[in-house]
Amino acid sequence: MVAPARAEAAVTSPRGGGPTGPTGTGRRKPRISFRHRASAWDRRYSPYLYISPFFLLFAVVGLFPLIYTAWVAVHDWDLIMGQGEFIGMENFAHILGERAFWVSLRNTLSIFILSSAPQVVVAILIAYLLDYNLRAKTFWRMGVLVPYVVTPVAVALIFSNLFGDRYGLVNSTLQAIGIDAIGWHSDVLPSHLAIATMVNFRWTGYNALIFLAAMQAVPRDLYEAAAIDGAGKVRQFISVTIPNLRPTIIFVIITSTIGGLQIFDEPRMFDQYGRGGADGQWQTMTLYLYELGWTRSDFGLASAVAVLLFLLIVAIGLVNFVITRRISSSEAKR
Known part of the structure; x- marks a missing residue:
């Protein structure tokens, strides 16, 4: 009965923290709660979320019209007939x-x-x-x-x-x-x-x-x-x-x-x-x-x-x- 007790003591942590890991330190990685994860995500990603409406609005009313204007400029484009052939510069x-x-x-x-x-x-x-x-x-x-x-x-x-x-x-x-x-x-x-x-x-x-x-x-x-x-x-x-x-x-x-x-x-x-x-x-x-x-x-x-x-x-x-x-x-x- 003594040998099993010694074996059990050998695989347990010296500080009473449970079984030892592969490294033998006896420490487990602390488990992070969902609340702490959400708080970290909020601090990291919320600034981008707050400024995103401006960039979305700019992309719709600013960037897209600019790109589309450049597209129209390289085509034969009539007001009534619409887009014609590509004519370059x-x-x-x-x-x-x-x-x-x-x-x-x-x-x-x-x-x-x-x-x-x-x-x-x-x-x-x-x-x-x-x-x-x-x-x-x-x-x-x-x-x-x-x-x-x-x-x-x-x-x-x-x-x-x-x-x-x-x-x-x-x-x-x-x-x-x-x-x-x-x-x-x-x-x-x-x-x-x-x-x-x-x-x-x-x-x-x-x-x-x-x-x-x-x-x-x-x-x-x-x-x-x-x-x-x-x-x-x-x-x-x-x-x-x-x-x-x-x-x-x-x-x-x-x-x-x-x-x-x-x-x-x-x-x-x-x-x-x-x-x-x-x-x-x-x-x-x-x-x-x-x-x-x-x-x-x-x-x-x-x-x-x-x-x-x-x-x-x-x-x-x-x-x-x-x-x-x-x-x-x-x-x-x-």
């Missing part, structure tokens, strides 16, 4: 050979430059004024947002009448002070200035609120230290405010670039015909795309213009990214 070659495309590209870049640069500068100045302890500051801050709330069609109709060639308020005022009337609807640069004014009217207040939020995040200790060192308001604005606004400025420039290159409502409603002028004085790429698709009923050519516009936006975005990276690296070295 012929639509792109045809578009690049048309004078109207290059005119629309010139107009798009011109209106973009005339609207984006003044828009950012004026928005920063307005935000700087709103950052002070003004009376009824909520009223003023909401007031700058009113033009953004107004529909683009209403803004375009109002400004098209203001910049009327004969009976517009702007020309009437110029003639009253002895300046000749300007052909806002007949000349190239004046029409671009008028359309850029519409864009600035709508978006300057919106960007000013973005800059205001960034200014309020700047530590007030920096201004107090600058004031102790003898810096005035202008010097504080240049040396303290602007450097802290650099990421926000880059963000606004990129968003205004994307929106400015896709401008459609303002030039479309600038006159009663909506074709960009008699000789395409202010016909943008989006208007040219619209004309190809719905006037000429050629979706292949229109899709080719859309792809070229997308590539233009990506190219300018990459330029902004490179400039941003250089600025960030130079600031890090300092």
Whole structure:
């Protein structure tokens, strides 16, 4: 009876934990409950689940239309007859050979430059004024947002009448002070200035609120230290405010670039015909795309213009990214 007892003791754990395993340690792998497993899965996979609706929505309304537009651009696609034969890059070659495309590209870049640069500068100045302890500051801050709330069609109709060639308020005022009337609807640069004014009217207040939020995040200790060192308001604005606004400025420039290159409502409603002028004085790429698709009923050519516009936006975005990276690296070295 002694031998079986010794044998039993030999196969049991020295700590009384049961039979020993192959290694002889006597430890078993602890059993994880389903609750702990679910908690681990939640911590690991729930963030992806929370952000998945955005990516699903983007895939449906953003990525798929982009891919499908590229597919249409390489086919002979009629509005009525539908998809035709595969023609490769012929639509792109045809578009690049048309004078109207290059005119629309010139107009798009011109209106973009005339609207984006003044828009950012004026928005920063307005935000700087709103950052002070003004009376009824909520009223003023909401007031700058009113033009953004107004529909683009209403803004375009109002400004098209203001910049009327004969009976517009702007020309009437110029003639009253002895300046000749300007052909806002007949000349190239004046029409671009008028359309850029519409864009600035709508978006300057919106960007000013973005800059205001960034200014309020700047530590007030920096201004107090600058004031102790003898810096005035202008010097504080240049040396303290602007450097802290650099990421926000880059963000606004990129968003205004994307929106400015896709401008459609303002030039479309600038006159009663909506074709960009008699000789395409202010016909943008989006208007040219619209004309190809719905006037000429050629979706292949229109899709080719859309792809070229997308590539233009990506190219300018990459330029902004490179400039941003250089600025960030130079600031890090300092």
